[in-house]
Amino acid sequence: MAASAQDSPDLSAPPVPARRPRASAKGEQTRARLIAAARTLLSGGMSERFTTRNVAALCGVSHGMCHYHFQDRTDLVLAVVADIRPEWIHPLEEAVSAPGPFAERAERVVELLGRPEGAELSQLHSALHWHALNDSRVRESLEAEYRRWRACFVALFQVLAQERGGGVDPRPLGEAVAAAVDGLAAAESLGSEVDSGAVLRTLISTLAAGTRPGG
Known part of the structure; x- marks a missing residue:
């Protein structure tokens, strides 16, 4: 059975952009805790010990979780810049x-x-x-x-x-x-x-x- 005009897609209409999934509240809390841990290390005069691994340890999360939110330690520093x-x-x-x-x-x-x-x-x-x-x-x-x-x-x-x-x-x-x-x-x-x-x-x-x- 041939599709009616009503059933045909409107090819002239602009594509609807895919909606980005909203970050979970728990994810936002973890990110905030990582930034707080980064602030603690930086303000403690321990720049030489400032690594994603040490930030994760201070925050009490896995190293992989830290990298889920921040690609590297520079991303963490940039987050602190914005945070203050x-x-x-x-x-x-x-x-x-x-x-x-x-x-x-x-x-x-x-x-x-x-x-x-x-x-x-x-x-x-x-x-x-x-x-x-x-x-x-x-x-x-x-x-x-x-x-x-x-x-x-x-x-x-x-x-x-x-x-x-x-x-x-x-x-x-x-x-x-x-x-x-x-x-x-x-x-x-x-x-x-x-x-x-x-x-x-x-x-x-x-x-x-x-x-x-x-x-």
């Missing part, structure tokens, strides 16, 4: 993007950056920099994170440019503050007693004052 983003980049982005004039946003930024960085996060940054020196994928990923971080300071001075009605190039001003923050963080990591809040407040206000017409 909400702890240092998102708060800065929120401080800059929240409503208010330049002076108010700048004060939020100063207050945020004036808080001491947690020991774990500080150790993680050091470990990630070490891996970046030895792995191009980590270096590219970490540089992308820092570009996003530096963009926050440029966005801050973009608000000032809008308030002043032009004549202000926010990029060099924002980059200058970002470089100063990096220097302060390095000094603090060595135990130097520096009032970061006071330094940043003075720097930002001085840069802002220098952009005034005739300044």
Whole structure:
């Protein structure tokens, strides 16, 4: 019996893409535990012992299970880079993007950056920099994170440019503050007693004052 037109497939219709299976809740939990174990090893100053086998052992899963979620140790490091983003980049982005004039946003930024960085996060940054020196994928990923971080300071001075009605190039001003923050963080990591809040407040206000017409 010949097939009717209603039964014939519509060859003109675009193919329906196959739906990817959703990761199970248990799989997501295992992945999160592996990232937590990776953070523990990295923040403990044990970069030389940072292997997928040691991460799996600390997590309490098989080595094969670790490789099911992460191809190699670089994938694990990249997962840690993404995992700490909400702890240092998102708060800065929120401080800059929240409503208010330049002076108010700048004060939020100063207050945020004036808080001491947690020991774990500080150790993680050091470990990630070490891996970046030895792995191009980590270096590219970490540089992308820092570009996003530096963009926050440029966005801050973009608000000032809008308030002043032009004549202000926010990029060099924002980059200058970002470089100063990096220097302060390095000094603090060595135990130097520096009032970061006071330094940043003075720097930002001085840069802002220098952009005034005739300044």
